[in-house]
Amino acid sequence: MEHKNINLTLKVWKQKNGQSQGRFETYLVNDISTEMSFLEMFDVLNERLIKEGKEPIAFDHDCREGICGMCSMYINGRPHGPWEGTTTCQLHMRAFKDGETIVVEPWRANAFPVLKDLMVDRSSFDRIIQAGGFISVNTGNAVDANAMPVEKDKADASFAAAACIGCGACVAACKNSSAMLFLSAKVTHLALLPQGSPERKTRALNMIAQMDKEGFGACTNTGACEAVCPKEISITNIARLNQEYLYAGLTADK
């Protein structure tokens, strides 16, 4: 693969902490190899800033393999940047042209308050899972794994939904800051498996109630979430969630 070095202008959101006001700061970065990942470009910039006695830019990241869901940058108006089905950490500088200006912001949503610069607090997602995103089985209670066959189609569809990495890009992309894609992925993952069906009634109701409580918005089906999801979680999951919700509402015996 051909590669070259490029020069860029970065406009990055800087914010000291959750209480303070933020603003954009402009940085010129030169000699960026197109072989670098987007975060490696930030590493290079941060090293320079520290040497110059300035504050580096704080951002979340860990696996840098597109699987932990930690990285979260809103790049040129799109969560995770221009490449489809890609997390920020997997985005590479080949995606940009020499001389380009790149604007980088944190996720913006009431339920994801900014902690510092590009880092936000996504613990609201954990609390949604606490509300019902599990199968209630204690350790040691399981029967033989092959005792309950699962149709391959269903298992595959369940797996596709379970691929969600909990990054929150769907929320960041949504004008209502709705968490419906995230939530529907979890409900689908569990509802499609026979193991998950005993709790179907309560799961959807409780998780949605928690979502509302956390301050996420309602879903108006704009599809922005699906378009930016790095794991290409399908919006059809939201339709399934609505069915589950309806089913639960109709049959709930509380």
Place this chain on the structure above:
Amino acid sequence: MLNSKTPAGPLDQKWTDYKGHVKLVNPANKRKLEVVIIGTGLAGASAAASLGELGYKVKAFCFQDSPRRAHSIAAQGGINAAKNYQNDGDSVFRLFYDTIKGGDYRARESNVHRLAEVSSNIIDQCVAQGVPFAREYGGLLSNRSFGGTQVQRTFYAAGQTGQQLLIGAYQALERQVALGNVEMYNRHEMLDVVVIDGKARGIIARDLVSGKLERHFGHAVLLCSGGYGNVFYLSTNAMGSNVTAAWKAHKKGAYFGNPCFTQIHPTCIPVSGDHQSKLTLMSESLRNDGRIWVPKKQGDNRKPGEIPEEERDYYLERRYPAFGNLVPRDVASRAAKERCDAGYGVGSSKQAVYLDYADAIKRYGHIEAGKQGMHEADEATVIRLGKEVVKEKYGNLFDMYEKITGENPYEVPMRIYPAVHYTMGGIWVDYELMTTVPGLYALGEANFSDHGANRLGASALMQGLADGYFIIPYTLGSYLSDDIRTASIPTTDPAFEAAEKAVQERIQTLMNIKGTQTVESFHKRLGRIMWDKCGMARNAEGLKQAIAEIQQLKKEFWSDVRIPGAIDEMNPELDKANRVADFIELGELMCIDALDRKESCGGHFREESQTEEGEAKRDDVNFAYVSAWEYKGEHQWQLHKEELEFEVAKPTQRSYK
């Protein structure tokens, strides 16, 4: 004297007997007992969930923003279990034997046998939790093979097995959080163990958002903090993976077991330049179907497609006909290094070999065409069908390769090179997973226990979950049953005061250095020393040099590091500095350990100890022991040996020919 507390009796009865006789804690007492758990990877999350279910009061900590993001999430290929669903001759004994042999006879038999025994339960538990493992058309679970074995015992979820297993454990953990049995502390870093009257009684942790230090009491403390591969700077580990928790425990009295045992994984995407921040694994499962080769001619600059079949050297198939591309990792890595060092490497850096899918695509294409009744299918159709099959099996890995390199692996062979991946060494533990500090346990990759000198693929996930779901719930009771009368110790106790003060002072010292060099630059230099002198091949002279260089680096770090920002705020550079300072000390111990072990075994290759064919030569007469190092002060350690006895799996020279 090191006491492994291995129960008496025949190997295959030990665990059953142990469980039958271990002391229990009654439910009312469990509610009064507090357990601190560091880490929420497979080991920590499964332990926290299981202990919470049992009724203990659990506090769990992780440095990421959610327990679901622990490094276990990145595991790709699969998890082993002796289910014998394929009826291909697998058994508990065979899994035990493969693991002992794969580890080059440097693991404790009793622990490994127990691991094989509980392996089946893990799969049952995960399926019950809703882990969507791959299935066959009949609805039953699918298996694949992995290196170092001749049976298909690996369960998987495409290339995202770790993710699916961790999400299962994470959901179980969050359920316990909702029930009030587990308190979760995200974005917290454990910075010391508190020891009172010789027992581990809590920790000092830093809230990474506010920068404040906190004290947490526990009747017992479980370290599930993962491996230390990042001592090499470049590795396949997540950026935040670190040795800090384990190192603090080590300095408080926990012996460190076999620190030099490092796994270098043969199939990773090669380094592309100085900016490289981490390396990406291409799962071992790819060696199931891919073929590894280099040109037969040195310095051959032709494109791979232009090199005809007869001019390719499938060196693993040539050297190891019985296992071919599926030899264990240490063997495959050294073979790649050997070819590249001899001038046969490919790509612009020449530090790479090819992993080629062309044959697999054709083979699968023919099978698929047959299944679909297209017996006359032309070449293009076969290839199209073959690519579809390969995509289903390995799609996410191929995509990842393309994103990183910009090359399409369905069309051109991947370039791969070995990279640091896993650390078999870790905190020494006895049969009950207790360290040499009473009440302090180590689980998962953080301990040294089950993989000897080389870990087989798909066995780390198995071990992490075995430790957390099925072992600690029993062994912890054995200790805590004597502790039911110990009331919670208030964190105003002088031991907590002193520990917090020491942590505070260290942070203050670091911040006050105000030097000129970045934390990152020190980490890179440490990594370079380790990779060059304590990496894939080691020798006495190089190791001695490395020790001197690391000691020098440590001096420089503590006099010239520059950490921006302040203490009482979110400060990722300070977090990194805390970790790198510990990595530097660990690096020295790893070299000391590698120097002591004059034999070659598993991933530890001493150039002085090899056969004429360049294979590792073990020395069972002098080195059939676990090295357990006791910290004695700066640059000083004392070696304790746990002699290994093999009653069942008698050591032989490992051969995969």
